[in-house]
Amino acid sequence: MFFLKYILRNLFRHKLRSVLTIVGVAVAVLAFGLLRTLVGLWYAGAEHASDTRLVTRNSISLVFPLPISYLDRIRGVPGVTSVSYGNWFGAYYKDQKNFFANYAIEPRGYLELYPELMLSPKEKNDFFLDRKGCIVGERLAKTYGWKVGDLITLKGTIFPGQWEFVLRGIYHGKEKATEERILLFHWSYLNEALRQTVPRRADQVGYFVVGVKKPELAPEVSMAIDSLFKNSLAETLTETEKAFHMSFVSMTEAIMVAIQIVSYMVIAIIMVVAANTMAMTARERISEYATLKTLGFKGGHLGGLIFGESVLISLSGGVVGVAATFPAAHWIEVELAQFFPYFSVSTETILLELLAALSVGVVSGIFPTWRGATIRIADGLKRIG
């Protein structure tokens, strides 16, 4: 009790210095938390991917299509419940900057395989019936102010031309992590157009989505599908949706690793700052420590005093930082919705933030604590005069 009181009073001795240090630690902890969340989001798509969905694509790479004729053969593989297919369409709205994911898909099977895209029965039916119909996620609709019934024109990059769609439905994500910035339309609409303009590109799909009965069947079914098309003109590569996402994520891994390194560097920087402050504080009080030792207090008492102050300052900064993380994440979610549809901070991140603050306190306290605990009384007293 007494020591706590002493530590607290010491904290208020240099109010400005303590406040500055606390702010510094808080900013670092906040930055650390947000960067970690950012990295987490990068992998979130893969983490939320279903393990009963497989993706079959051309084994050479994504830019190569597969013939639509594969559909029935994949359907025949034991363990497969349903199959749908689609094409990455890669078009943009009005300007290159307005980029979002858009796919040409086979609607019925697709929506069956993706129950997390929730549409009212009416909207769903309207979409199925309109060959030129499309559906978009709620967030995307909000971004461009689209309403059901609107005419949307996209400019193609892979499939040249102006493409017109009628908005037939706006879906909600079942979970927070469900992507709501997608536009989906009828694959047959694209295919009919291609048949007339570039017949050699018609009757091809970018990928098949394959539903399996249960996750354990995934490896077996994947192998069965790929062996069907072995040594054909278009060999396939089938993997779980998760692995498929991961292969994209891993391509930009270098940047994520850099961000991760940087997030630890923030903590390192503030560690140096806090260590400096503690060293300075301890140096100023060296004669006080010598006096306490003279009175019979031991190295351990003094160590506790200095260490306690260091940890208390850093933890206060940590708590402030954690408290600031939530409003900051909310702000990002609202203001930067275009880039981060959701920005929720995990419990793990919060714990890591506190751990980071604690380690700043511990590390910055080590040297001054050691100095204070081992100070020779006669030397310490000498400094007074």
Add this chain to the structure above:
Amino acid sequence: MPEASAPIVRIRNLSKAYRRGTQVIPVLTDINFDIARGEFVALMGPSGSGKSTLLNLIAGIDSADQGSIQVGDVEITTLGESDLARWRAGSVGFIFQFYNLIPVLTAYENVELPLLLTHLSRRERSEHVEAVLNVVGLADRMDHYPSQLSGGQQQRVAIARAIVTDPEILVADEPTGDLDRASAEEILQLMDRLVREFGKTVIMVTHDPRAAEKAHLIRHLEKGELSVT
């Protein structure tokens, strides 16, 4: 002054040197010195004569190179760091030139500090603290912080802190060195009272001949060697 049966401090063949780089500077050489119980001793000598070092050695806050220091029945030169700390907490009281009060603690809390190392309860501690603050005449100032007290008052708080554990020996390093005449006089009278009324043994290092006059015995240190005056 009746001679006590055995001296409370017994110093034999004590030597101490400091090393500055490769240079060895002898501070004390072969000191032999006894202090009787209830004595008020003044150590005098020019700067660098080793008087503060001797005081520090007796108080157990510096370590000797050679020789023995017996305080009461304890040979303190053989004590380890933590035994020494325990010994200091119970057996020695310190009075410094610059008072060395902790600025963030009140007068009461400063005096209470050494008691935190004992097993006394909160109530017992408060009784002790109030008693010694009464002795030094500062009971009405116990909630003041050092910065709110005059130099003389701060030194009196420091003396209260020194005697709160009821040690046999008090060591004082230039206790009046930073005070005006009147306050110095007060402090010396207080120390004299501690010897006479409470039977403490006081060992004081000082430059000030007027302070030394208050002592019963004056010892001179010159170049690390002791002489009786």
Add this chain to the structure above:
Amino acid sequence: MGIPYSYSFRNLWTRRLTTVLTASGMGLVVFVFAATLMLTEGLEKTLVETGSSDNVVLLRKSANSEVQSGVERDQASLLESQPEIAIGADGRPLLAKELVVLINLKKRVGDKPANVIIRGIDAASLKLRPAVRLKEGRMPRPGSAEVVAGESVAQRFKGCGLGETLRFGMRDWRVVGVFDAGATGFSSEIWGDRDQMMQAFRRPVYSSMIFRLRDTGAFDAYKARVEADPRLTVEAKRETQYYLDQSEAMAKFLRILGLVLTVIFSIGAVIGATITMYAAVANRVTEIGTLRALGFQRKSILASFIIEALLLGLCGGILGIFAASFMQLITISTMNWASFSELAFSFTLNFSIVWKSLLFSAVMGFVGGALPALRASRMNIVEALRAT
């Protein structure tokens, strides 16, 4: 009357530990600042150096990259006979019709897949890219299933080293050479015979056409004419512009990331500097009083402390740049979003980054030192002298 600079310098020297700690805190910030600038610089340099301003790239309209593009054979033959195309030493036009696709390869380390650009080259392709030089082995023989790999691909991807084989399009392709393309994007590509590849990939159309201009000034007129031609659906870009566009998204991301990080980091560093300078002032109250009593003016005291803070900042800056200069040894390999393909580039340090970093560190020092210096200069002489 000014206080000599050596006063500021010696004060920093006296408190070495604090100075070193504060400077290293700032050094880390400058390091991050410089490193992100270097990364962006490296990316842009790589993609800009890939292109040559005399070369023109022809892509299908609205295609963002060669991979997405397609140029039909009939259009290609029309485009081949334009008067702007330079003629090579062998009397043939310096024009290449190329096929560019992505293939999925696994990295040697970690077995992770990545998209690699594979380019089916024409006879003139090599002449159009003077940066590309064969380093080991030989170029593929026309009409054979042979490829050459860029140095960066050869090192990093399975099956891409000299003498190894790759399998795609139902055929095995032998790597017969490794080429060095300096710090250009070609280092991250694999090249092989175009006709063989078109056959293997079942691609009846070219991806893009590249040619050298006879007269570099003729580009605008050429572009206007070709893009207005109703028989053609292509877009002409200078090769430099094409690669600059490819780097845009990534460079922007890196720039924003760098900016955000730098701002956050500098808050920490400025706080560190402020604390240090406040302590410096607090430790020297009597000294400041003495200086003032000797007749030094407030502004001299202010200047002296500001100089001390600036020196502190510059120490950090030099430390940071020194550390960052070692980053030049590191090559980053990541997916370029514009082309969806793997691209390797290095941290690149140049003079502009050095002085930007130094300026930045000085500004941090100044901001950190301003308040404490002001406090020092405002001290009351009598009170300052009395403080012990």
